[in-house]
Amino acid sequence: MRILSVKSATLAPDFSTRTMSLKVTPMSLAPIRLKKDQDRRLRFGHCWIYSNEVDTQATPMQGFEAGQPVDIFTHQQKWVGSGYVNPHSLISARLVSRDSEHPLSESLIVHRLNIALALRQRFYAAPYYRLAFGESDGLPGLVVDRYGDNLVVQITTAGMERLKAEILAALHKVLKPAAVLFRNDSSMRELEGLELYTEIAGDHYPEVLDVQEQGCSFQVPAQAGQKTGWFYDQAFNRGRIAPYVAGARVLDVFSYVGAWGVQAAARGAQQVVCVDASQAALDAVANNAGLNGVAGRVQVQRGDAFEVMRELRAARERFDVVMVDPPAFIKRRKDIKEGELAYRRVNQMALQLLSRDGILVSSSCSHHLSHDAFLKLAQQAGRHTDRSLQLLEQGYQSPDHPIHPAMPETAYLKTFYFRSLPAF
Numbered sequence: 001m002r003i004l005s006v007k008s009a010t011l012a013p014d015f016s017t018r019t020m021s022l023k024v025t026p027m028s029l030a031p032i033r034l035k036k037d038q039d040r041r042l043r044f045g046h047c048w049i050y051s052n053e054v055d056t057q058a059t060p061m062q063g064f065e066a067g068q069p070v071d072i073f074t075h076q077q078k079w080v081g082s083g084y085v086n087p088h089s090l091i092s093a094r095l096v097s098r099d100s101e102h103p104l105s106e107s108l109i110v111h112r113l114n115i116a117l118a119l120r121q122r123f124y125a126a127p128y129y130r131l132a133f134g135e136s137d138g139l140p141g142l143v144v145d146r147y148g149d150n151l152v153v154q155i156t157t158a159g160m161e162r163l164k165a166e167i168l169a170a171l172h173k174v175l176k177p178a179a180v181l182f183r184n185d186s187s188m189r190e191l192e193g194l195e196l197y198t199e200i201a202g203d204h205y206p207e208v209l210d211v212q213e214q215g216c217s218f219q220v221p222a223q224a225g226q227k228t229g230w231f232y233d234q235a236f237n238r239g240r241i242a243p244y245v246a247g248a249r250v251l252d253v254f255s256y257v258g259a260w261g262v263q264a265a266a267r268g269a270q271q272v273v274c275v276d277a278s279q280a281a282l283d284a285v286a287n288n289a290g291l292n293g294v295a296g297r298v299q300v301q302r303g304d305a306f307e308v309m310r311e312l313r314a315a316r317e318r319f320d321v322v323m324v325d326p327p328a329f330i331k332r333r334k335d336i337k338e339g340e341l342a343y344r345r346v347n348q349m350a351l352q353l354l355s356r357d358g359i360l361v362s363s364s365c366s367h368h369l370s371h372d373a374f375l376k377l378a379q380q381a382g383r384h385t386d387r388s389l390q391l392l393e394q395g396y397q398s399p400d401h402p403i404h405p406a407m408p409e410t411a412y413l414k415t416f417y418f419r420s421l422p423a424f
Contacts, residue, residue, distance in 0.1 A: 033058040036075040045406030049093040061087035067158030084159025106166035129400040147209040149178035237395040242267040248320035258285035265294035323361040330366035347381035367412035390419040
């Protein structure tokens, strides 16, 4: 698909002087106009436009197709940038480019991917990372994870779905991957009115994906794994665990394929128990423990995390380190109250399984739960269990998941390292 750029010899580089008529010409994109003062967030760097911010009298949304490229104008008819629209979504439009000569196209995707690649190559010695992180890399609606020569791509918006062929071509230009898998089965696509599917781009794709992290080797199922297969966002946080786990008895709750637990064993843990509800995930834990020569020190226990922790407490089991890395308990604002109770409960149960001078490594990937709110919940859990907590370290998402300063939605991961002591 070819997207025509906006041409204007009168455009000046300063935003305040960039003016353009809403009149559509053969060389311009369809326009959408914002309500008065609704461009403020965009000027500060945000790229989302909500449905109640569009002046539907001037630019009725019914006339747009989902994913259609558009030019975005202020109420005063100043050009803000270009992007794409979805009249059926709460987020009605996403701004992609602030350069009128370079709207969203294959060439812009190539450029943004090269910029993203340069960052990853600065921090990662081996090609195992998230290559593109949506809005933070100037590619809203696109996630790309790299597993050596193989890529897993996830598209979550109609605008990016419309450019699927261009995305694939851009990835081949930048990386020349051996295989590409589209994991377009995220529930986020339903908000955009998109179908859910998984698709191999090409003739083949490996059944398992190899991962290298912190000197350890892992294998994850390519098409049956959670999300895009591996949680790269925790890589740097997992790299911190060595001084906490050496010689320790460790409990890894919500273990998935053992990224935390297997690395704990590789860093000298005496015993690791990995807990997950999925037998397939626990089979992968056992396989990954074998790959790293620690099978004898890694055990698995299948079941609901809360039920298993309750059973372990009843059996008076104690651990030197408990790691809890649950799925997002708060996916929407309306889930906040219930989700906060779940986070408090999981931390409380984890603390009840710790030895007197134990370590709790607790994570939240809910962006609706702030850093301070999460810390408060952990403190409440500590007081309820007659424990005093010392916060030793705190981590966020790894640099392959960069945070967009104007978009708090991109800052979601919090990991705290607590020392748990008898109350004082």
